[in-house]
Amino acid sequence: MATPSDARDVPLEERLRQKKNGFAVFNTKERPVVSDTRTLRRANKNQPLELSSKRAVGRFRNVVEVKKRKVLDPRFEAQSGRLNEDLFNKTYAFLDDYKQRELQELKQQLKKTKSVTEKEELKHEIALRSQEMKEKQKQQMIQGALTKRKREEREAVASGKNPFYLKRKDKKKVELQAKFQDLQETGRLSKFMAKKRKKNASKDHRWLPTQRK
Template structure:
């Protein structure tokens, strides 16, 4: 084997065997430019597939997913309630509760604490997803109602008036306030909002480290 002369005296005469050969090397008999014009194609990021997503159509098409999720939330709540009742009866050792459970034919058992926490986290996650879905559906419903009113007004010969996003948002908040007031959850909602606002204000206050640095 003929050894090529070194370009510099500090370079090795041959490539070291301690260096692994790359797996992305060019196969013998082929050139690196042979497949330069070809590239993989992912249809998810192709220009043909790009476009605006119709959120309303998407929610209508995949509404069964949220229906199934509501059923899962109901099952999680039932499981947590049964586990809580079983743990309470087991901890207190109440014989009356045991007799009542035998009459009903229930066989609920207390769950370990880590399983209860996992179920609570799963319930919170799914509930938040459903809440976001319901809020988006409500916003879409209000937009559709406004659009229908505008169509009727234009058909009657009136000049079309397109509401601003701020006005639509105010109508949504007004309707949300009325729904909370009817359901009796207004006080809890306002207390939660005040707590969140107070937490943000506390975070914005200067701390001791701000003056020492």
């Protein structure tokens, strides 16, 4: 059997015979050994050794995915359910009393203060809070009228009548009825109607032909 060192000196027929009998023929041409070790030198022996921070990134690397933070708004989530405005107003009715007391305190403070600038600021704040409370009372009045109408419809269905669902125009009628009833109870209906007629008259006046000179 030819050893790896003299395999190249064996005739071709002998190598074929050895290969047929199960002996391997090696090409033992020596290859130069490449060393990966690099000599690291310092520019100055008193300075620290500088190394590159660049490293090759492998093709198959495990990337940890960071979950994106999802912001949820409870007002639009199905888990929160629907807002019961009547229950909400009853639960937080104490806030209206608190706002009313604050408004009275501001009015008392307006009477005592002598600064012109502070008086103007207090008047502005009082006007804003008064308007906010009036708007809140108006919304509560309309909501109460709609709740009453829905309760009447449920009672009618319970007595055997066909269900009737309020459309947008029907809700508008209920709101107007509640508004007129409130104006009548507070004695402001005549003033409101006079203002309404004046507004309509000025609106119709725009369509009148101009007087010929």
